[in-house]
Amino acid sequence: MKAFRKLLILALIVLACGAAVFFFGWTQFSIPAGKYGVMLSKSGGYYRQAITPGNFTWRWERIVPTNAQILVFDLTPRPVHYAADGSLPSADLYSKVLNTKDNFSWAFGIDALVTLKSDRLVAVVEKDTIQTQEMLESYIDSHIQAALQTIMYRYVSELIDNTYEYQQVKTDYHTLSEKIKDELSKATEPAFSVEAVTLTKLTIPDIHTYKIAEQAYNLYEQQREMLLAETAAKEAQYSASEQFQIERLTRWGEFLAKYPHIIELIAVAQQDSKAALDALKSVEKKQE
Structure with a gap:
């Protein structure tokens, strides 16, 4: 009887240990309903498959504490x-x-x-070392916005050059939205x-008026x-003439300083030519 009890207790202990091992290794217990998990272990790194709802996954790495x-x-x-x-080049000047x-x-x-596909989750998390939901959302936003930027900038450029198509787009955003969705998917x-993709706003400038302004x-x-x-040429001409006048007056000043009697001759010459001749003779006698 005692042997049976010991065997029963041992069996219960083994069963409890097995249940504990099974419980800790069953990864779905750690994931809320509707969520996805990525297992990261010290011993093996990232587990290559995402833990998805409804699919049984048991991993031995979970048995080791803190592993x-x-x-x-x-x-x-x-x-x-x-x-x-934005604005077209030099738009402010043209306006x-x-x-x-x-x-x-x-x-x-x-x-x-x-939606980020579940089969790509592990690769994305590992490549960008994503640890939280906020980091994952930031990753999604940045990649989708970068793709939308490339697509929309091209469409804006095309519509600027094709005003007829722009007039059609203005009255039917749905068609362009579907085109953008297809390109974004690719x-x-x-x-x-x-x-889904929804174009909420689109404004294109009048390229015809812009070219006229250009x-x-x-x-x-x-x-x-x-x-x-023309102004520079006139200024240069005036400056050259002024410089010539200054140089000429400078030479006159040097000449009169050397021959001061010439001043008297000039003064007399302005009144009487005969008197100027007499003054000139007088100057010649003084020099002798």
């Missing part, structure tokens, strides 16, 4: 917003030339609903699934350069 941790993430579709604005309120600016806003695959400004600059060149 492994489960990083929990929410992979429900995430809304991402991106907006940008002043035409004296118009049109500032030749462009702007757009777009909303996207995206640009972000295979990591992301794009659920031509007017270029003409203005040409005329301005011509006037500046």
Whole structure:
């Protein structure tokens, strides 16, 4: 009887230990419903498969205390917003030339609903050392916004050059939204699934008016350069003439300082030519 009790107790202990091992190794117990997990262990690094809801996963790394941790993430579709604005080159200058309120600016806003695929979760977490949900959301936002920026900048450039197409887009955002969705899906695959894309704002400047303003400004600059060149030539001519006058007066000053009697001759010459001749003879006698 005692042997049976000992055997029963031993069996219960073994069963309890087995249950404990099974419990600690069963990774789903650490993950809330609807969430996904990535196991990171000191002994083996990142487990290559994401721990997904409804799929049984047992890992021995979890048995060793403090050896492994489960990083929990929410992979429900995430809304991402991106907006940008700007102006065409030299828009401020051209607006002043035409004296118009049109500032030749462009702007757009777009909303996207995206999901990081569960089979890409481990690779993303490992590559970018992501530890929290906030870090994962920041990763999603930055990648989707970068892709949207490339796509939308190209569309803005194309619509600026094609005003007819822009007029069509203004009345039907849905068609362009679907095009952007297709391009975003191609640009972000295979990591992301794009659920929806909605264009919320689109403003394109009048390129025809802009080109007129550009031509007017270029003409203005040409005329301005011509006037500046003419003014500079006149200033140079005046400066050269003034310098010549100064040099001439300097030479006269040196001459009169050397021959002071010439001053008397000049004064007399202004009144009487005969008297000037007599003064000249008088000067010659004084020099003798």
